[in-house]
Amino acid sequence: MKAGFYPKLAFLGIRKNRLMYFPYILTCAGMITMYYIIVFLQFSDTVTNLRGGVTLQEMLKFGGRVIAIFSCIFLFYTNSFIMRRRRREFGLYNILGMGKGNIGRMLFWEYLIISVISIGAGLVSGIVISKLAELGLINIIKSKLNYNLYISGTAVIRSVTIFGLIFVLLFLNSLRQVKFTSAVMLLKSESTGEKPPKGNWFIGILGAAVLIAAYYLAISIKNPLQALTMFFVAVLLVIAGTYFIMISGSVLFCRILQKKKNYYYKPNHFVSVSQMAYRMKRNGAGLASICILATMVLVIISSTLCMVVGEEDSLNSRYPRECNMSFCFAYQDSISDMRIDSLKKDIEKVTKKQGISCDDVYEYRYIDAAGVLAGDTVDIKPPEKFNAVSSEAVGLIIVNLSDYNRISGVNEVLKDDEALMYTNITKYDYETIGFNNGDTYKIKKQLDRFDMNSSVSMVTAIPYIALVVQDINKASYDSGYNISFDYGFNVDKGGRAKEKMYSRLGDMFKDGGSLRDTYNIVSFYYDDKEEGREAFYSLYGGLFYMGIILSIVFIFATVLIIYYKQISEGYEDCMRFEIMKKVGMTGREIRKNINSQLLLVFFIPLVFAACHLIFAFPVIRELLLMFNINNVPLFVVTALISFAVFGIFYVIVYRITSNAYYNIVSKAKE
């Protein structure tokens, strides 16, 4: 046999099935591009040298793995689709005298051609786009740019290895399929499975139950730590539920419609409903995948977008002023007015010496503690003596009324035994709150918001109670209390003067500092907003960036699944189209009918995705709280924008792919 025979046969095989292979290769190339870019950034010196760049590269590493795993699963899925369509062809070759070994050799060349083309194209576009991606990343995290294009050897090697491996696996899998089926089976495989779908009640109900459980779990999550642990459980349940419902529940739904004779036996419904039952059975899994991918894209984009848009707010709540410092004292009387005034004077001396003037001073004293909430009593304990993740664990902040009134710009009045309360616990119904040290306060009012938690901001991630009392110095001392003073101001000078100021303050208050014992300071630290900003931007911007890249990959996958769905339905519907015509339906009637089905089936995943997003809302809200973002309207807006953009995109894909469908159907007609 001539040497070039198999490559030629393989090439012809690909070309003949280009309707399927072209988008497949395009998607492979797209995924390789994305993977290359991620690995490129992960090892890019430019990124390493960014502030927060190392954290960012950790995230990129994670993102790279996600893409590699996802690509593997997804390419297997689509490959099986292509193989199913090609089995007939292989069967024919087999009958015409090609042994399975020969088919295997042909397959080998096919996979070689496909992998070379897609890895080559993917790398080229990856290299071209990577610089753009780097600029984009730097722009998103608001850092400075440099402009030299280079190729990352590591990224090339990794992309080739990972995707080469995936292609080898795909090849072996196809080989296995060819090997274990006989020629007759290969020939017939496309027409098997013509059984009409019977709705499986068990799976349908199970799907609904699982989905309801997932939703219930999502809305019953009370705090971010819980959200973090339950999130993945909820995600898995939603995925399982969606698959069950799409595969079985939808068929059941069609069956119920068919039982309603007055509805079913109408020209508009008759053909649609019965064909939909078929479509859902065949394509339920595809639809569920589309739905899950759409949900992922929506969740990722809306939440990371929300973070990027809300990062300045988040920064401001974390850093109320440009310079922020926090003192923690050993004794309760360390925060008496007299001592605090003296401390402030010492700080002022330092700032004056550096020629810095302090504006918009922000200060308050507070007690913070942690404990276990039982009914209306908090049992205060040192942190090591209870489980901080348990649902009864609660943080506690007590502040002075005068500080509260000044910072919030209100004028509340309290008696000694009264308190204002704010809590992020869903419900606190008691009229009083007490502590194990004997203190009890009558709750005069529940507050809607409470902003004096800058230095304990991570506290917002766990359930906590904030109390505003007449005088915190009158609270009975408890060994679990931390007694603190937060002090912040804006400065008119940055650079050297500010650095010197920080170092002088450190000299005075840090471990071994000159004034540490004078004020009985247990701990002291300062936070500079400028430094924080860079870290915030690289964290939030980096997450957003990752979100975009992952979304692009998921969108690629979504489009490809949709495309294959339309094509396979096109081939299936050809014959039915023909029969309906013979029985006396006009072309227009058929087209109208098919159009309405396509539309309905097509938008089911989008509707489900929207539903998932709505129920994911409470969880995402809690997770965003961990990033200091507590802006519900903002999240609603970003979610709506993401949904709208995705929806428009989805419609465009629908238009394009349904054209492919009509082409197949109408070609068969002639």
Place this chain on the structure above:
Amino acid sequence: MTILEVKGLRKIYSTRSQGNKVEALKNVNFSVEQGEYVAIMGESGSGKTTLLNILAAIDKPTSGEVVLEGRNLSDIKESQMAAFRRKNLGFVFQEFNLLDTFTMEDNIYLPLVLAGKSYKEMNERLMPIANELGIAGLLKKYPYEVSGGQKQRGAVARAMITNPKLILADEPTGALDSKSSDELLRLFGEVNKSGQTILMVTHSVKAASMANRILFIKDGEVYHQIYRGNDTDDILYQKISDTLTMIATGGEKR
């Protein structure tokens, strides 16, 4: 009463590339009376299928006309054609052409549903037909669950349920085994006895021998026809065989 009249039918296909013209039908004339059972026979390439397509209004003749119950098919607008066919013609195909997405019952209902009939009315019409064709017990099954003969009986029911003026059958026994064929032909005979006009295109001498009249087509023309008269099926069978032999050996016309 004449139900179908075919006058001077001519059909020329021209191949797109070379402009070669193929005359599928030269000059076909015949008529079918109400209640007749007519078989059309001819060899492959004799123009049978073209004729049937024109009768079914799927194809248009180059010249000549087809008049169904006083209406010239060429006068019917394209947009009304599907409805016209649905109302006046019933089709039985060699390959059954049942939709696999429907139960037998729903397949039979299809033309009526398209015509907007209520379920009650459809069901009332279905029951006597289903009983007559012996498929009353299979209505809830799907096409893939029943045998070829049963599928074809379902297809006959679908053709009959609109009470068409004419049933056009294209090789209805072509895909059936001999037992199912006999059964189907017996049913056709019964359906015809109850007043239904049937026009059947077939290769099979056995099938043709059940009809009242057999038209033979050769080279795009009606070459010969045989009336049953008082002949039994067996005698008719013999006559058809003789005619076919004569056509095949190139005997003189009439």
